[in-house]
Amino acid sequence: MIQIQSFENQDTEQIVDLILTIQQKEFQVPITINEQQDLLNIPTFYQQGRGNFWVAKHEDKVVGTIALIDCDGEIGAIRKMFVKKEYRGKEFGIAQKLFDLLLSSAQEGGINAIYLGTLERLQAAIRFYERNGFSLIAKQDLPASFPIMAVDTHFFERKI
Template sequence: MRIVQYDQLDPEHDADSIVRLITTIQIEEFGVATSAEKQPDLRDIPGYYQYGAGSFWLAFEGGELIGTIALKDVGDGVCALRKMFVKKAWRGRERGVGAKLMRTLLDWAREHGVREVYLGTVDVYHAAHRFYEKSGFIEVARDEVPDTVPLMDVDVKYYRYRF
């Protein structure tokens, strides 16, 4: 398994595969009321994520896209963790895909002077909640999340990581 930053992808990579991976997990697996149209960042990854301390990473096994994670710089040493998704067959401690994506993001954030990382998530991602907590995130109230952190209208749980 290899992790690749979006800006280092082969130009021939099928950009729609990112949209398909994420929306399939959101909609078909978890029944989240969202769509690709409600997530314009997926069609403009460089413009939305790749500036300041932000970036976007993809996990591949062979040529298959199996996971994503993104860091959005919102200013003042604060970033948002976004788009953490791993294909069902590749989840779990034994596979380590999620852990490797998270380590990549947190190492990058630390190296780029980020002080805090926030995220919002839906209530049905129970395994993800445990994963975030094991990764060092703590649950916080909505009013503790800076207004600059982008959230989805379906988010109901919020987490913070401090360096």
């Protein structure tokens, strides 16, 4: 059974391992933990205002993550959406469950638009976002408060 809950400090090591493994080994994204200090300080970076960081667990092992950043006003940003390879797809539905929880939280918090950045090579992720109502936008059309990651090449918006 998959359980989804808000971040707790004891999950930090598993979260970092999951995300770095997917980024570096699976998709060869040239990024290290030094460039993602937010992962070492999740409460301060993500659990502020209307933001949060959720983890999906199977048998007490972290198998998925998603975060909502409160970007001020009525804007939110999705970050750190990762699902362990063995848990992807419709069988578990983890990505959809994580996204639905984030969307519900954003709506309840009065956020009316969410944005995200990703890489062109993450085609399955891009298809997921498009299926969930996101539209591709130009980088220059992002709100000024959106926190751009240096590695991101494609940006998306969804009105709520």
